[in-house]
Structures are given as structure tokens and as C-alpha cells.
Amino acid sequence: MTPEILDTAGAAEYLSLSTPTLERMRLTGAGPVFAKLTPGNRGPVRYRRSDLDAWVASRLIRSTSEQAA
Secondary structure: OOOOEEOHHHHHHHHOOOHHHHHHHHHHOOOOOOEEOOOOOOOOEEEEHHHHHHHHHHOOOOOOOOOOO
16 A cells, blocks of 8 residues: 655656656646655655645546647
8 A cells, every 4th residue: 555645756656757757847846746844955855645646636638639737
């Protein structure tokens, strides 16, 4: 069973993305919401599984002619 709170590697695996892709999406704001547990650039980042599911749901489209957000 997938834990409720995931680090970047776990979140990337859950989403079937590479870790660098998820990190890049975090940098640009295109990815799912995340939590910074401590201040500063090197603080740990965590993702709630419910937020990952919500992000996937927000990207659903009905045809390839629709533009994904």
C-alpha cells in the first residue's frame, strides 16, 4: 500500500514520472502541490497522496485534440 505522505522519489514513482521530471515541474509550478517541511532551498519536500490524485484528476481530458493544462 502506498503511504499517505511521499518524498519526491516516491511521488514520482506513484505518478509514473522520473524524479527529475517531477522536480522540474515543481520548479515551474506545473506539478502537484507539495509541502516544504523546513525553510530554505534544501529542506525536505513531501507530497500527500491525495494531492497527487487530485492533480491527476485535474489533468483529465476527453480527446487528444484538447490541450492539457
